[in-house]
Amino acid sequence: MALDKQTIYKISRLARIHVDKVDIDRYASQLSTILDFVEQMNRIDTDNVAPLSHPQDRVLRMREDSVTEHDRRDDLQSVAPMTENGLYLVPKVIE
Amino acid sequence: MERHRALNAFITVDPELSLNQARAADRMLKNGGSRPLTGIPIAHKDIFCTKGVLTTCGSKILSNFVPPYDATLIKRCYEEGMVTLGKTNMDEFAMGSSNETSYFGPVRNPWDQFRVPGGSSGGSAASVTARLCAAATGTDTGGSIRQPAALCGITGLKPTYGRVSRYGMVAFASSLDQGGVLTQSAEDAALLLNVIAGFDPLDSTSVEEPVPDYGSKLKDDIDGLKIGLPKQYFDEGLSPEVEVLIRDALRVLEDHGAVLIDIDLPNSELCVPCYYVIAPSEASSNLSRFDGVRYGYRSEDYEDLVDMYMRTRAEGFGDEVKRRIMIGTYALSAGYYDAYYLKAQKLRRLITHDFERAFELCDVIAGPTTPTAAFEIGAKTSDPISMYLNDIYTISVNLSGLPALSVPAGFAGDLPAGLQLIGPYFSESRLLNIGHRFQMDTEWHRRIPGGFE
Amino acid sequence: MAWETVIGLEVHVQLSTNSKIFSGASTSYGAKPNTQACEVDIALPGVLPVMNKEAARKAVKFGLSVESKINQRSVFARKNYFYPDLPKGYQISQYELPIVVGGHLTIDTGKGEKRIGITRAHLEEDAGKSLHEDFHGMTGIDLNRAGTPLLEIVSEPDMRSPAEAIAYLRKLHTLVRYLEICDGNMQEGSFRCDANVSVRPQGETELGTRTELKNINSFRFIEKAIEYEVERQIDLIEDGGTVVQETRLYDPSRNETRPMRTKEDAHDYRYFPDPDLPPMELDDQFIDSARQQLPELPDTKRHRFMEQHGLGPADAYQLTSDKATADFFEAVLEQTRGDAKTVANWVNSELAGYLNETNMVIESARIDPGMLAELIDRIEDGTISGKIAKDVFRSMWNGEGTADQLIETKALRQITDSGELEKVVDDVLSRSREQVEQYRGGQTKVLGYFVGQVMKETQGKANPQQVNELLKQKLESGD
Known part of the structure; x- marks a missing residue:
């Protein structure tokens, strides 16, 4: 699968990774090479095979509904890039 | 010490922490209450969150991240009274097989400083090899413990998926990641696994299976052990020098009464393509939390919210990480999900079936850990695919969640190679037993590179 | 289109x-x-x-x-x-x-x-x-x-x-x-x-x-x-x-x-x-x-209220729109002599009205089911009239006491002594000659006027049914 510039732009936006114009061709060629490589999978017929998402097909373990956490805001926000009055600050969100 | 520093094995050393832990260990030893590994120096891969100690995962985006909590594995080592020497260098977010993708620079192989130590747990492997510490922790998503252990001539164990808690281990590919150990011997690996294995209620994929004493069966007889040799692991991709070493190693096991049989893992040759869909897909989602909002690096120059995200992530992640996030994003996106992600998940079941069938015929599977010995730094950085193929013998194990051990099998010239032993779920005791019997008769694991004795 | x-x-x-x-x-x-x-x-x-x-x-x-x-x-x-x-x-x-x-x-x-x-x-x-x-x-x-x-x-x-x-x-x-x-x-x-x-x-x-x-x-x-x-x-x-x-x-x-x-x-x-x-x-x-934790569901409850208590669809719907209200209704019904329709009226009109006005939920009202049951019982046993009961309800809502306490302290007990009532009726009739003539002339509608006068004299404490009977008896006997 050869990816064109438009697709690279779309993926970069979905993934929220800025790609400089000068790098687009490089990304297109590298990602296309990787996709060609993984497409070898098509050599194997997988019709009627159930997908496997978790090793050993385990099932979910659940916990009881109890509050086990207490307020650690100051501690947790000590590593934040920007906070004020206990809030994380980000560039203005326009809905 | 210069030689040690030149390896670039550590991202962070914290002498104060080490000293405090050493004193605490002394007290435990004096006052009773000590445990088997109390006072033993250990290095931790910089993927495990350590409260109050920088945890970077080899990335610029976490280059300032000091976690407010400890990973479960770290807690267990602290409780044992082990002494932390530092946090080891690694491929960025564990994405790499050479330790060249680290934001903090490549790690050098102690056997040849122009060569890679393997990856992604390259710093852990190099530090154990250079005897900077008795043991190190690592993580293995596609071979990241076994491959560097093999290339550095030490012992590396990747336990069964779910055996060691993933809580506090920065996630790369959640359904494949598994914490484990890099040590000087199978015996050491057993002792350290005793410390880190076990159920953790904080990890929904952690298993409640009882934990045996992994040291108790090390000396068991292996007479009559059936060892399966997959023909796919001895194909044209395997370098002749490594093949010779592996065949010799297998003869040692035969001398102990093990029986070799040929087996077939027909789908395993496609494990690398399968892996390079599943791992990037999961990674693309796991790494979305690095957005510059709650922790980590944030770009200083942006126009608006979306631009802040895009620049933070473009500046914070290295090339290989960005490539994988983009591949994963594409593989999961509308219109491509079935062809890539779903296809890979189906193939994953077939690969797992192969192992199930194989274990009806044999007790363990053996083969090389890597196709070649350590390559030169820079040799494969411009060709991602050739880099990926380094893990061709290790990846299937992760896709199936099986345990596997790599032990030093000998030297091709001056460079070590590893023998890989793969077992059924929760067969760690058996694998360590075989590894130990092998090490009772071989000297490879005792060899120390020049200048580090 | x-x-x-x-x-x-x-x-x-x-x-x-x-x-x-x-x-x-x-x-x-x-x-x-x-x-x-x-x-x-x-x-x-x-x-x-x-x-x-x-x-x-x-x-x-x-x-x-x-x-x-x-x-x-x-x-x-x-x-x-x-x-x-x-x-x-x-x-x-x-x-x-x-x-x-x-x-x-x-x-x-x-x-x-x-x-x-x-x-x-x-x-x-x-x-x-x-x-x-x-x-x-x-x-x-x-x-x-x-x-x-x-x-x-x-x-x-x-x-x-x-x-x-x-x-x-x-x-x-x-x-x-x-x-x-x-x-x-x-x-x-x-x-x-x-x-x-x-x-x-x-x-x-x-x-x-x-x-x-x-x-x-x-x-x-x-x-x-x-x-x-x-x-x-x-x-x-x-x-x-x-x-x-x-x-x-x-x-x-x-x-x-x-x-x-x-x-x-x-x-x-x-x-x-x-x-x-x-x-x-x-x-x-x-x-x-x-499944065992499931309560009776609104639809089931509504149908049961209609069948078991004989309520109309509108009453049943309103009562069951909220589980607390339905529970309140049934608790009152269990404790009172009054019938389901009466209780439904009190809950759906009087109580609901006050709740609405004050934007409160039934659980936080000062009137509990026992208090409302007592009030309805006092109507049923003739102690107070329905009209007085509404005043008592207001006092209860304001937290002034229970029905019995309020009836006692405010002397709201209905006049049931027929001698006492007869005196009031005679008084009213004797000063309303004109209306008495009208009644006897066939305009029986003026009965309401007499009832009103009697209720006024007794401050609502007369039993309306008793007043009616007494008036008819006096007017029709012609003395």
Whole structure:
């Protein structure tokens, strides 16, 4: 699968990774090479095979509904890039 | 010490922490209450969150991240009274097989400083090899413990998926990641696994299976052990020098009464393509939390919210990480999900079936850990695919969640190679037993590179 | 051209668990920002989710109550998109295999009953909140709400008018509170609704292009938002335009909808099974235990009230619209001599009136079922008249005492001594010669005048029936 510039732009936006114009061709060629490589999978017929998402097909373990956490805001926000009055600050969100 | 520093094995050393832990260990030893590994120096891969100690995962985006909590594995080592020497260098977010993708620079192989130590747990492997510490922790998503252990001539164990808690281990590919150990011997690996294995209620994929004493069966007889040799692991991709070493190693096991049989893992040759869909897909989602909002690096120059995200992530992640996030994003996106992600998940079941069938015929599977010995730094950085193929013998194990051990099998010239032993779920005791019997008769694991004795 | 409106609703119900769906942080409302956002909720590197069993139980209770199929194996999936109130960059939700599939709710359209299909209900985690007050041109993020369990209940596009949509929502709102799976508080966002709205020419069977209306937090706004959107779509099509499938935001201050900017490129969510959470398997025992926790449901209760207590549909509907009210009614009925209709009247008119006026819920009223039962008994045994009882009720509402205390202290006891009453009647008749003549001349309607006079003299304490009889007797005997 050869990816064109438009697709690279779309993926970069979905993934929220800025790609400089000068790098687009490089990304297109590298990602296309990787996709060609993984497409070898098509050599194997997988019709009627159930997908496997978790090793050993385990099932979910659940916990009881109890509050086990207490307020650690100051501690947790000590590593934040920007906070004020206990809030994380980000560039203005326009809905 | 210069030689040690030149390896670039550590991202962070914290002498104060080490000293405090050493004193605490002394007290435990004096006052009773000590445990088997109390006072033993250990290095931790910089993927495990350590409260109050920088945890970077080899990335610029976490280059300032000091976690407010400890990973479960770290807690267990602290409780044992082990002494932390530092946090080891690694491929960025564990994405790499050479330790060249680290934001903090490549790690050098102690056997040849122009060569890679393997990856992604390259710093852990190099530090154990250079005897900077008795043991190190690592993580293995596609071979990241076994491959560097093999290339550095030490012992590396990747336990069964779910055996060691993933809580506090920065996630790369959640359904494949598994914490484990890099040590000087199978015996050491057993002792350290005793410390880190076990159920953790904080990890929904952690298993409640009882934990045996992994040291108790090390000396068991292996007479009559059936060892399966997959023909796919001895194909044209395997370098002749490594093949010779592996065949010799297998003869040692035969001398102990093990029986070799040929087996077939027909789908395993496609494990690398399968892996390079599943791992990037999961990674693309796991790494979305690095957005510059709650922790980590944030770009200083942006126009608006979306631009802040895009620049933070473009500046914070290295090339290989960005490539994988983009591949994963594409593989999961509308219109491509079935062809890539779903296809890979189906193939994953077939690969797992192969192992199930194989274990009806044999007790363990053996083969090389890597196709070649350590390559030169820079040799494969411009060709991602050739880099990926380094893990061709290790990846299937992760896709199936099986345990596997790599032990030093000998030297091709001056460079070590590893023998890989793969077992059924929760067969760690058996694998360590075989590894130990092998090490009772071989000297490879005792060899120390020049200048580090 | 005649247009038909087609509405489907997606309701986000916050499940009333103590802790979050995947972490041990508290879900209580109104805490200081980010004080209830633990390391899992803020998505620190390395943290992992662990599922809250109670959230699953509450979802199952809902499914059982609307006759859905419970998927004994359901799968958590990641819905990937970037937004600052979504700390992981993905929301854990359910996609291909939700916990609840199918089912229905029956609504009253005014022209009869109508069955609204439920497509599915799935478990997911709530996001945090963006606070748009100005922080030097930036937005503040509070993650206390992040990780609160949600059950998203998706209906079929079965509703044909805003009124039907509201009827469905009210029904659902009643149900989730009956089940005690949600507190139903719309101001606090415990019960939120998105509406998918489209129009098509009457008679057309294909669905028109729909828009999704978000951010509607009251029944009144939902109705207005849908009405506005229907009109907008019809105008657009009639002017030769086409409806664009998009997410729109309702602005109550302007009563209009507008496209949501942040959703522009969020249509590719890249769902995939969450590798941190293996499939959830619920055994028969789990489902049976949830079934045993089911209360009598609103519809069943309403029918029982009609059959067992002989109430009319309107009374029964009003009494059962809220479980606390229904319980109150039955508690009164158990303790009083009064019949069901009488009790229903007191609960539905008097009590409901006061509650409405003061915007209170029945649980917090000062009148308890025992007090109302006592009051009704005093009417039944003739101690006070119905009219006096209303005054007593007001005093009770104001916390002045019980019926018996008030009757005693305010000397409200009805005059039942016939001698005493006869004196008053004679007095009234003797000073109303003119009216007496009229009565005897055949204008029996003036009886009411005499009754009124007697009641006035006795300050309402006379027994009206007794007064009637006595008056008739005196007037007709002719002395």
